[in-house]
Amino acid sequence: MDDKIIMDKLKTVLINCQIREVSSNEEEKVKNLISCFDSINQYHLVVLSDVIEVRKDQNNSFLSLLSFTYSFKPIKSPQNVSNLVEYEIVGMAILQKDYGRVLIRPENIEDEIIDLFVHVDIDFEIDKVFSKKYYVVASDETKLRKNITASFLKTVENFDGLEIEINGNVLMVRLKKQFSQESGKIISDFVTEINNGQN
Numbered sequence: 001m002d003d004k005i006i007m008d009k010l011k012t013v014l015i016n017c018q019i020r021e022v023s024s025n026e027e028e029k030v031k032n033l034i035s036c037f038d039s040i041n042q043y044h045l046v047v048l049s050d051v052i053e054v055r056k057d058q059n060n061s062f063l064s065l066l067s068f069t070y071s072f073k074p075i076k077s078p079q080n081v082s083n084l085v086e087y088e089i090v091g092m093a094i095l096q097k098d099y100g101r102v103l104i105r106p107e108n109i110e111d112e113i114i115d116l117f118v119h120v121d122i123d124f125e126i127d128k129v130f131s132k133k134y135y136v137v138a139s140d141e142t143k144l145r146k147n148i149t150a151s152f153l154k155t156v157e158n159f160d161g162l163e164i165e166i167n168g169n170v171l172m173v174r175l176k177k178q179f180s181q182e183s184g185k186i187i188s189d190f191v192t193e194i195n196n197g198q199n
Contacts, residue, residue, distance in 0.1 A: 006087060007050045007067055010184040015194060018055040022062070027051045030062050032094060037165050037172050041101075045069035049087070054188055061093040061191035063184065087179040091187040093195035095169045097147040100140035102166040104156060107135040127153040152199050159190045171195075 012021050022030070029046045040046055049065040070084045107121070115121050122141055124130035130153045138144040156162065163174045173190055175183045 013181045013185045019054045022051045034055045043068050044071050056192040059195045061195045089184040090189050091173040091191035093171045093191045095199050098169045099166045100143045102138045104136050104164040111135045126150045130157050155194050
């Protein structure tokens, strides 16, 4: 599918925000920011196809269309390596606070088992429901606890399935799903809500 068609489809559902195409300099800055995230660097090839700025209540965030290339080997004929390319919308927001390096994602059974032996998952007394649903790790737990608020946790909780990575004051969010207008709207709604000038 053509990159422009994908972004045009997304723009049709973003009716509560101002949308703007970014300049080539701004796109380069977004590209550099994205390259600093661990979850992006684990892929064979990631290409930034397009970026738009989403503005709401004087706060601007970015939606990026990335193409992820996966390589896989079939079991029956491992000598034949196949590549699969998927398009995904990734959201970015520049936050007011520095949270350090943080990963927030839905907790899975493996996380729960590991947590029984080595407690690395950060739990929050201010939101025990969040703590049961999400796996959170940080490079600086003290900094994270000092800066995170109940409203931040509640916003994350309101959007199922998000994987969030924070590097200092830059937040990146993914659904890890092939692009659809619905997934693009979810990412847009989240970044505009989390980027409220308080977080």
